[in-house]
Amino acid sequence: MTASLIDANPPDCQHCGACCATFRVDFSVHELLSEGGCVPDGLAAPLTGSNCRLRGTDHQPPRCAALTGRVGERVACGIYEWRPSPCREFESGSDACHRARARHGLGDLGV
Numbered sequence: 001m002t003a004s005l006i007d008a009n010p011p012d013c014q015h016c017g018a019c020c021a022t023f024r025v026d027f028s029v030h031e032l033l034s035e036g037g038c039v040p041d042g043l044a045a046p047l048t049g050s051n052c053r054l055r056g057t058d059h060q061p062p063r064c065a066a067l068t069g070r071v072g073e074r075v076a077c078g079i080y081e082w083r084p085s086p087c088r089e090f091e092s093g094s095d096a097c098h099r100a101r102a103r104h105g106l107g108d109l110g111v
Helices: 085-089 095-103
Strands: 026-028 044-046 051-054 067-070 074-077
Touching (some): 026 085
Antiparallel strands (some): 026 051
């Protein structure tokens, strides 16, 4: 699979959640509620004066604190409407999605 391929039938994110339990999620402090954004401040850990990270994604293994449920079965994002830009930009069915799924033993769905 090439880096630019996206599945025609991507995984159902509400049954997957692998990305939320695989990657660190760093974003601008300007996305925080206290800075005029929409991400709840309590779910962010400071990194620098200009960047922060979603709590839980700084752990090893990572798992976003806003993720509920069991990866690969049924999951939900507790801040879906208020999630930061890296989460909004993540593409279901992308190479990164497949890497996350493989890390959790969910297999490659192919294209």
